[in-house]
Amino acid sequence: MFAIYGTSGLMYRGLAEDLRRVVPTLRSVRTRALEPEFDRPLPALETGTPPNAEHRGSAHVALSAYSQLQRAPVARRPLRNVADVMSRNPVTLSHDMTVRQGWWVLYQRGVGQAPVLGRNGLVIGLLSRAELMQPERLPTPDGHALVWQALMAQPLTQVMLSPVPAVSAEVELRRLALVLLDTGLQGLPVVDDEGRVEGFVTRSDILKAVVHDPPLDLWAG
Structure with missing residues (x-):
């Protein structure tokens, strides 16, 4: 089930097919580099060690790799739903923050976007670093410092996507992918039936899932 939330609350709830007809026109946001975190980092090679020590180290690595192969395989299952790939305990922003405060939270937490919550704790918008960096939003390079200060002092509610x-x-992930393509967004908040945030899911989450162990089963059924 998909929904649309704005400053007035829930505006729509229904299927992806119907969502495509009621989603407002949204500016496409730019993609950011994917930084995958692999489950099995490659062992670092030591430098400057004597030949015998290097040989023993290589033998140890080989034996460790062989022992890994002897272990029972981990049970796998296809990843089908948003819950299988979403990030839990996501970064959220408050409606009473300024642009400067929201930008700083995104920077500190290393995320490109975050849902904005209203007084009742429900989603009312989305703040995106890529959206903030659109040329039409920014002062000219030779703009006065006061113009930049005024931009940063604005309430989030004036610049968020809503x-x-x-x-x-x-x-299903295939329906999520369809909506991401239609809206041009990099991610969506994951909410419960009451509209409270349970997580956040991005294109990067889907790509990381492709790289990791369990296969994606986007086209099942």
Whole structure:
């Protein structure tokens, strides 16, 4: 199930096919570099060691790799739903933050976007670093410092993307991918039936899932 939330609350709830007809026009945001975190980092090679020590180290690595192969394989299952790949305990922003405060949170937490929550704790918008960096939003390079200060002092609610689509955890990944392509967004907040944030899911989450162990089963059924 998909939904659309704005400053006035829930605006739509229904299927992806219907969402495509009611989603407002949203500016496409730019992609950011993917930094995958692999489960099995490659062992670092030591330098400057005597030949015999290097040989013993190589033998140890080979034996370790062989022992890994002898272990029972981990049970795998296809990844089908948003819940299988979403990030839990996501970064969220408050409606009463300024642009400067919201930008700083995104920077500190190393994320490209975060949902904005209203007074009741429900989603009312989405703040995206890529959206903030659109040329039409920024002062000219030779603009006065006061212009930049005024931009940073604005409330988040004036620059956030709103209304914003949201998705529930049980939605199939192929339907999520369809909505991401339609809206041009890099990610969506994951909400429960009451509209409270349970997680956040991005294109990067899907790509990381492709790289990791369990296979994606986007086209099942």
